[in-house]
Amino acid sequence: MEADFLKRYIGKCKTSDILSVLKKWSFLSSSDISHLESSETIKGPKRNLVGFIADICSKRDNFNIEAVGELDLLCLQIKPSKCIWSCYQLEESNDEDEAFDPIQLKQKLRKHLGLYFDPRSSVSTILHNGAVWMKLFISQPRNQKYQAPRSVYLIHYPHTPLILMTGHRASIREFLFQVLLNCFNCKKLSEMKLTGRHVDSLVELALNRWCQGDFSKFRYEQVQRRPLSEILPRKRKVDESEEELDPNITCENEGMKKRRKEMLDKVFGTNTQPVLEKVDFKVQVRFKDTKNLGIADPDVPITCQVKFEGPSVIEGICNLGRCGMAKLPLPPHLTRITSLAKNHFVLADKGELDSKRKNN
Amino acid sequence: MIHPFNKKPEKKTAILIVGSEGVGKHALALDMLKTEHPFELNIRTAGCLPLPAEKAADRPRLDFICFVIDITKPDSFKIVKESLQHMDISYCLGKACLVVSKVKNSHRSTPLESIHDLANRLSLQVVFGDLEDETERLHVARRLVSTLHLSAGLQCSGSAPTLVNCVIDFAVQTDIHTAE
Numbered sequence: 001m002e003a004d005f006l007k008r009y010i011g012k013c014k015t016s017d018i019l020s021v022l023k024k025w026s027f028l029s030s031s032d033i034s035h036l037e038s039s040e041t042i043k044g045p046k047r048n049l050v051g052f053i054a055d056i057c058s059k060r061d062n063f064n065i066e067a068v069g070e071l072d073l074l075c076l077q078i079k080p081s082k083c084i085w086s087c088y089q090l091e092e093s094n095d096e097d098e099a100f101d102p103i104q105l106k107q108k109l110r111k112h113l114g115l116y117f118d119p120r121s122s123v124s125t126i127l128h129n130g131a132v133w134m135k136l137f138i139s140q141p142r143n144q145k146y147q148a149p150r151s152v153y154l155i156h157y158p159h160t161p162l163i164l165m166t167g168h169r170a171s172i173r174e175f176l177f178q179v180l181l182n183c184f185n186c187k188k189l190s191e192m193k194l195t196g197r198h199v200d201s202l203v204e205l206a207l208n209r210w211c212q213g214d215f216s217k218f219r220y221e222q223v224q225r226r227p228l229s230e231i232l233p234r235k236r237k238v239d240e241s242e243e244e245l246d247p248n249i250t251c252e253n254e255g256m257k258k259r260r261k262e263m264l265d266k267v268f269g270t271n272t273q274p275v276l277e278k279v280d281f282k283v284q285v286r287f288k289d290t291k292n293l294g295i296a297d298p299d300v301p302i303t304c305q306v307k308f309e310g311p312s313v314i315e316g317i318c319n320l321g322r323c324g325m326a327k328l329p330l331p332p333h334l335t336r337i338t339s340l341a342k343n344h345f346v347l348a349d350k351g352e353l354d355s356k357r358k359n360n
Numbered sequence: 361m362i363h364p365f366n367k368k369p370e371k372k373t374a375i376l377i378v379g380s381e382g383v384g385k386h387a388l389a390l391d392m393l394k395t396e397h398p399f400e401l402n403i404r405t406a407g408c409l410p411l412p413a414e415k416a417a418d419r420p421r422l423d424f425i426c427f428v429i430d431i432t433k434p435d436s437f438k439i440v441k442e443s444l445q446h447m448d449i450s451y452c453l454g455k456a457c458l459v460v461s462k463v464k465n466s467h468r469s470t471p472l473e474s475i476h477d478l479a480n481r482l483s484l485q486v487v488f489g490d491l492e493d494e495t496e497r498l499h500v501a502r503r504l505v506s507t508l509h510l511s512a513g514l515q516c517s518g519s520a521p522t523l524v525n526c527v528i529d530f531a532v533q534t535d536i537h538t539a540e
Contacts, residue, residue, distance in 0.1 A: 249389045252376075252406035252415070324381045324407075 002068050003054040009072040010053060015046050021074045022053070027067045032056055069124025069135045069151075076153060077128055081197040083153060083166040087206050087341075090161040090180075092187035100158035102132055108183045109134065116175040131157045131203075136179075138172060152176060155199065156184075162206050163189075164199065193344040201274035205341045212338035214269040222271075263328050264321050267335045273314040276343060281306040281333065284348040301349065314338060362411065363448040364455055367421040372400040373512040374420040375504070378443050379428030380436045381407055383461060384491030388428070391501035399514050401505070409443035423512040425456045426504060428491065432462050434469040441478065454523030455511045457485040459500055464490060485527050 010018060019037070022028055036042065041052045057063050076082065102125055109123045113136060120139045125132055134154040152172075155164040168176060177189050196202050205212070211219045251257070284303050287296040296302060310316050317334050320326040329335075333347060362376075375392075377385045389403040402420060411419070425447060430436040440458070447456070458479060463472075479486045485507070489500035511520040 246390065246393060248393055248401060249386070249403045249405065251386075252404055252411050255412060255414070256407075 002063055002065055003058050005065070005068045006057060006071065007050050007054050009068065009075050010050050011046065013075050013078065015049070017075075017078055018046075018049065018053075021071070021078070024074050025067075025071050027057070027060070027063075027070070065120075065122045065137060066124050069122055069137055070126055072151070073124055073126045073133050073135050073153070077126075077133065080199040084195060084197055085155070085164045085166055085199055085202055087192040087194040087202055088163045088165060089190050089192050090163060090184050090186040090188075091190055093161070094185045094187075102127060105132065105183065106134075109136070109179065112179045112182045113138070116179055117172070131155050136176070154180075155203075157203070157207065160207060161186075162203070164202060193342045195343050196276050196278070198275040198277070201276060204274050205276075205338060209339060209341045212269075212274075213335075214266055216269045216271045220271060260321065260324070260328055264318060267330065268314070268318045268338075273312065273318060274338065275312045276314055276337075277309065277311070278343060279308040279313045279337060280344040282344070282346045284346065286349055361446060361448055362409070362422055362425075362451075364422065364450050369513075370420050372402045372420065373423045373508055373514070374402040374404060375424045375426060375508050376404045376406060376422045377426045377428060378406050378409060378440065379459075380430065380433065380439050383428050383430045383433075383436060384497070385428060388459075388491055388497055388501055388504075391498050392505055395498070395502050395505050397505050397509070399509065399512070401508075408439050409446035423455065424504075424508045425451055426459055427456070428459045428461060429470070429475065430461050431468050431470055431472075431475075432465050437470040437474065444478075444482070452482045452484060454520035456482075457487060457504075457507065459487045459489065459491070459504075461489065461491045463488050479527075483524055483527050485523065 010021075013021060019033075019042070022033060022036070036053065036056065039052065041048045057067075106123055106125045109125075113121050113123060117138050122137045122139075124135045124137070127133075132155070134156070136152045136154065138150050138152070152168045153166045156162070163180065181187065181189055192206060194202060194206060208216075208219060217223055282303070282305050284301045286301050287298050289295075308316070314337055317326070317330070317337075321328055321330055333345065377389060379385050385405040389405060392403060393401060404419075404422070427440045427443065428436075429440050458475065460475060475486065478484070487500055487503055489496040491497050491500065507523065509515055510518055511523060513519055
C-alpha cells in the first residue's frame with residue numbers, strides 16, 4: 001500500500017525534479033541513489049522509473065507511511081502553489097520561551113492525532129527555510145484502497161502564532177483544531193481571513209504586517225545606513241518600464257506622470273508586491289447618491305460582493321494607478337490591503353459595524 | 361490657447377500628438393522618427409489640452425496638431441472633443457487632423473457618424489489606422505510626416521490651406537451610398 005502512495009506522489013513531480021527530490025529524502029542511501037542514476041530506467045518513460053523506485057524502497061526494512069509522507073512534503077515544496085493555503089493564528093499560548101524541538105512536536109502530534117483519529121494516521125515533518133512543514137495523514141478504517149486527499153498539510157514558523165493549512169473536510173475540522181491546540185499549548189485557533197496559493201507572500205503578509213508598502217524598503221535594506229555621509233549613493237531599484245528616451249520626443253504631461261509615480265511609490269513602495277490571487281470585498285453600505293433618490297431606500301443597507309482576481313491583485317491595483325485608469329489618490333480599502341494581512345474584507349457603514357459588535 | 365502664429369518659426373518643425381493614455385502616441389512618435397524626413401522633427405505628446413502652463417515659454421511653435429481617437433474607448437472621443445475647444449481655430453486650415461485607431465474592432469463605443477460629424481464641422485482630415493499594428497502605424501506615421509512637411513510651409517508646391525481642399529466631405533460619401 002505504501003508503494004502505491006509513493007508512486008502517486010513521485011508521479012506528480014516532473015521527471016527532471018525526481019532525482020533532486022530523492023537526494024533530499026533521507027530514506028534512500030547514497031548507494032541506492034547512485035545505483036538509480038547508473039541504471040537505464042532513468043532515461044526511459046516516467047512510469048518505469050517510478051516503478052523502479054518503488055521496488056527499491058519496498059525492499060528496505062523501515063519503509064513506512066511516514067517516510068512516504070516526507071517524500072510527499074518534499075514534492076510539495078517544489079510547487080506549493082498546487083494547494084490553496086489559509087492562515088490561522090494561535091492565540092493565548094501557555095508556552096513561554098521554550099526552545100522549539102521538531103522531534104518533540106512530531107511525537108506530540110502523533111499522540112494527539114491518535115486520540116482523535118484512527119491510530120494508523122501518521123505525521124511527517126520536514127524543516128525547510130526556517131519553518132516546519134507537516135503532513136497529517138488521516139487514514140480511514142473502512143476502505144483499504146488509496147483514496148484522494150486524506151492529508152492535511154501544515155506550515156508553522158516556530159515562536160510565531162502563524163499556521164498555514166491546506167483545505168480539509170468540514171467533518172474533521174473540529175478535531176483537527178483540537179489536536180493543534182493541544183500540541184501547541186494554546187487556547188484558541190482563530191482564522192485570519194488570508195488565503196492564497198503563494199506561500200511566501202502569505203507568510204510575508206502575515207508576519208511582516210508592519211513592514212509593508214513603502215516601509216518594505218527597510219526590510220530589504222534599501223535605505224542608506226549613513227544618511228549624512230556623501231560616500232555611498234542610494235541604490236534604487238531600476239525602473240522596469242523605461243521608455244526609449246529620444247531627445248526629439250517630449251511628453252507634455254511629464255510633471256503629472258512624475259507626481260502620480262511619487263504618490264504610488266509612497267503607498268506601495270518600489271519593491272514587488274506580495275502575490276495574492278483574490279481579494280474579496282463584501283459591501284454593506286447604504287445608498288448615498290443625492291441625485292438619483294428613487295433607486296433605493298437610503299435607510300436599508302445594500303449588500304454586494306466585489307471580487308478582484310488575477311495573478312497578482314495588488315500589483316494590478318498599483319498598475320491601474322500607474323496607467324492613469326484609476327483616479328489617484330486610491331481609496332484606503334485598496335491601499336491598506338497589504339498592511340491589514342487579509343484577503344476577505346467587509347466594508348460597512350460605521351454605525352452598522354458598531355451595532356453588530358454590540359449585539360455579538 | 362495654442363495659436364499657430366504667436367511665436368517665431370524655428371528651424372525644427374514641431375508636431376503635437378494629443379490622445380488619451382495607452383492609445384499609442386509614443387509608438388507613433390518613434391515610427392515617425394524612423395521614416396525619412398528631409399527636415400528636423402520635434403514631436404510632443406500630451407494627454408489632453410490645455411497644455412500645462414508652466415512650460416509654455418519653452419514650447420516651440422506647434423506647426424501641426426494630431427488628435428488620436430481610440431474608437432473602442434468612450435473616454436478617448438470625449439477627451440478629444442474637449443481638447444478641440446482649447447485650440448485656436450486657425451489650426452483647422454490644414455494644420456490639424458484626426459487619427460482614428462482600431463476601426464476594424466467590432467466593439468465600438470463611439471459611432472463613426474459622430475467622428476464624421478466632427479470632421480465635417482471643422483474640415484479636418486481623418487486618417488484611419490490601427491496604432492497597435494506595426495504596418496498600419498508606419499503608414500500613418502509616413503502620412504503624418506508628409507502632411508507636416510506641407511503644413512509647416514517647407515514645400516514649395518503648396519501650403520497648409522491647400523490641404524483643406526483635399527479633405528473628403530463625409531456627408532457627400534453617405535449621399536452616394538444612399539443613392540445606390
